[in-house]
Amino acid sequence: MNLIAVSNLTKSYFGDDVETPVLRGVSFEIARGEFAAIMGPSGSGKSTLLHILGFLDAATGGEYRFDGKTMDDYSPDEIARVRNEKMGFVFQAFNLLPRATVLENVKLPLLYSTVKESEWNGRAMKAIEAVGLGHRAHYRASQLSGGEKQRVAIARALVNDPQIIFADEPTGNLDSKSGQQVMEILQKLNEEGHTIILITHETYTAQNAQRIIKILDGKVESDEVVNHRRAANHFIK
Amino acid sequence: MTFKHSFTTALKGVGTHKSRSALTILGIVIGITSIILIMSLGQGAQDLILNQIQGMGSKTIVVIPGREPKGPSDAAQVFSDSLKERDLEALKRKTNVPTLGAIMPLVFGGDTGIYGGETYRLTIFGSTDLIAKIFDIAVSEGSFFTEEDVKGRADVVVIGSKVKEELFGSGEALGKKIKIKNRSLRVVGVLAKKGQVSFFNFDEAALIPYTTAQQYIFGIKYFHRFIVEAEEEAMIAQTVGDIERTLRNEHDITNPEKDDFFVETQADLAARLSTVTDVLTLFLVSVAAISLVVGGIGIMNIMLVSVTERTREIGLRKALGATDGNILTQFLLEAIMLTGVGGAIGIMLGGAFSFAASVVLTRVFELAWVFTLPFSAVAIGVAVATGVGLVFGIYPARQASRKSPMEALRYE
Numbered sequence A: 001m002n003l004i005a006v007s008n009l010t011k012s013y014f015g016d017d018v019e020t021p022v023l024r025g026v027s028f029e030i031a032r033g034e035f036a037a038i039m040g041p042s043g044s045g046k047s048t049l050l051h052i053l054g055f056l057d058a059a060t061g062g063e064y065r066f067d068g069k070t071m072d073d074y075s076p077d078e079i080a081r082v083r084n085e086k087m088g089f090v091f092q093a094f095n096l097l098p099r100a101t102v103l104e105n106v107k108l109p110l111l112y113s114t115v116k117e118s119e120w121n122g123r124a125m126k127a128i129e130a131v132g133l134g135h136r137a138h139y140r141a142s143q144l145s146g147g148e149k150q151r152v153a154i155a156r157a158l159v160n161d162p163q164i165i166f167a168d169e170p171t172g173n174l175d176s177k178s179g180q181q182v183m184e185i186l187q188k189l190n191e192e193g194h195t196i197i198l199i200t201h202e203t204y205t206a207q208n209a210q211r212i213i214k215i216l217d218g219k220v221e222s223d224e225v226v227n228h229r230r231a232a233n234h235f236i237k
Numbered sequence B: 001m002t003f004k005h006s007f008t009t010a011l012k013g014v015g016t017h018k019s020r021s022a023l024t025i026l027g028i029v030i031g032i033t034s035i036i037l038i039m040s041l042g043q044g045a046q047d048l049i050l051n052q053i054q055g056m057g058s059k060t061i062v063v064i065p066g067r068e069p070k071g072p073s074d075a076a077q078v079f080s081d082s083l084k085e086r087d088l089e090a091l092k093r094k095t096n097v098p099t100l101g102a103i104m105p106l107v108f109g110g111d112t113g114i115y116g117g118e119t120y121r122l123t124i125f126g127s128t129d130l131i132a133k134i135f136d137i138a139v140s141e142g143s144f145f146t147e148e149d150v151k152g153r154a155d156v157v158v159i160g161s162k163v164k165e166e167l168f169g170s171g172e173a174l175g176k177k178i179k180i181k182n183r184s185l186r187v188v189g190v191l192a193k194k195g196q197v198s199f200f201n202f203d204e205a206a207l208i209p210y211t212t213a214q215q216y217i218f219g220i221k222y223f224h225r226f227i228v229e230a231e232e233e234a235m236i237a238q239t240v241g242d243i244e245r246t247l248r249n250e251h252d253i254t255n256p257e258k259d260d261f262f263v264e265t266q267a268d269l270a271a272r273l274s275t276v277t278d279v280l281t282l283f284l285v286s287v288a289a290i291s292l293v294v295g296g297i298g299i300m301n302i303m304l305v306s307v308t309e310r311t312r313e314i315g316l317r318k319a320l321g322a323t324d325g326n327i328l329t330q331f332l333l334e335a336i337m338l339t340g341v342g343g344a345i346g347i348m349l350g351g352a353f354s355f356a357a358s359v360v361l362t363r364v365f366e367l368a369w370v371f372t373l374p375f376s377a378v379a380i381g382v383a384v385a386t387g388v389g390l391v392f393g394i395y396p397a398r399q400a401s402r403k404s405p406m407e408a409l410r411y412e
């Protein structure tokens, strides 16, 4: 069973009785350990798709199975639990708590988890070191550069050791050098067994993935493997 | 998520916007301050009144003409002339009330006292020489009038210290004659300064034999009060019973419902007055409670703004695994923390103001006021403050918890 199975997925927004179809029947599957990039022009529905994949929003039609289960198989609290334990999110706008320290930001998912409090600092520090920010652990998030902020966001996505990391244009607000650093970290995480879904509209960023799914007008325009590097099977989460 | 972490999360949320939080709780602070102040002053006033009543002696029994008032608005003016000389004689008889220690009839009223060009509004008490003992007052110059003066309707008067000051200034008062109702009364004594005793201020009083007062000043043949002292405190109930029986007998009353007098002990009086101050305190507290509602709406308003402002934070927390319940708890706790802190500050401020008031009342107004901060006031303050947080925080907290994580993340 693949980790992600999307079949004929549709999504429309309803505002003032007007239906705005955004996704018009999307189908694909993503295996455990894959690193897939989703590309498409602005407004094509990439973020919409990612929100559905991340159980942050419900589809209008079609079916989406994560790890074999649909959103309807869970209660709202169980969905929160799945997001907490199995998924990690990285957003274009970083979404850190600006006044909290790096360490506090990274610990945030642990707050909502079942992980024992005695392990929190150790886990968070490990994640912070994994993105190369050990020396910044006690800085406030607002004191960091854009690239550093995004690495903190990755550490936060990582701290609960999720199966999959969703990254929505993580390099969109960064210069090419810090963008490249972020991509290297995502590469490394993929090699360590995390499945990664990356949204980007930059071709050179998408080249870091093994597979590129192009979306146009709410449909899959193309879906091709560009890179055969894969995580060794025994690592896969 | 453990409660401890909900708590620290909420604490950080409140602490992040310190000046806003401070402004938010202002309404609560003011409301709780007023409640504490009112309850504390109410208790102080009650204690003061009770102490003064006890100043009249716990063996004292008061017989009052008229029907016993059935409620606060019942004026009980019927039969107000029902206590007569005959009743006084009957009560004095040992066979009727064997445990009676002393009895003093009392008539009183207000009138103007004139000396030379000076006038002063007096409280006139017509009684016997027992008044000194019963109200624990003493003369600083001269002496009280005597039993002979009472029997002979003598035109003599004992004046309060304030009366002397107003009518005679620093001059001599003893032996001078003051005019009340065109009757010339010779000053035989001046009272030592005493201040308020029970409900009377003897500094502003003129004490004269009751016979003189009845005949020449008030022109009445009845009494306003009999003040009775039982021989022992333990005999009060028995004395009251004997007084009632004697008077019913004198007045030909068989049905106690038809009594044209009533008897009040110091304990009764204390209980009645406590009810009055309690009702007054409750009323004022309810008025202050309105300010708490206003304060609560202020909290709700700011919490709603805060929820909107922090939409992205809410979306983020949900994306990271927070349940609706986690978010609800966080925002509700923030509201309760705000009102709780407001309540704590209000309790301290209310206590401080009440203490300051007690200092002013004792130093400036020379009242025997004792500062009290009733535990019930503190308990009510804490309970009401957190209650307001709960009631007015629940709506914004629900709004926060219901936000869809996706909508919240997209929010600009």
Ligand SMILES: Nc1ncnc2c1ncn2[C@@H]1O[C@H](COP(=O)(O)OP(=O)(O)OP(=O)(O)O)[C@@H](O)[C@H]1O
Residues within 6 Å of the ligand: A013, A014, A015, A020, A022, A040, A041, A042, A043, A044, A045, A046, A047, A048, A049, A201
């Ligand atoms: N809540 C909403 N209500 C109505 N329409 C919406 C809503 N959210 C998104 N849309 C519309 O759905 C379409 C797809 O939006 P989406 O954010 O998924 O695009 P995107 O591919 O991520 O674009 P970009 O590259 O600019 O981020 C857009 O036309 C947008 O206006």
Ligand SMILES: [Mg+2]
Residues within 6 Å of the ligand: A046, A047, A048, A168
């Ligand atoms: Mg987008």
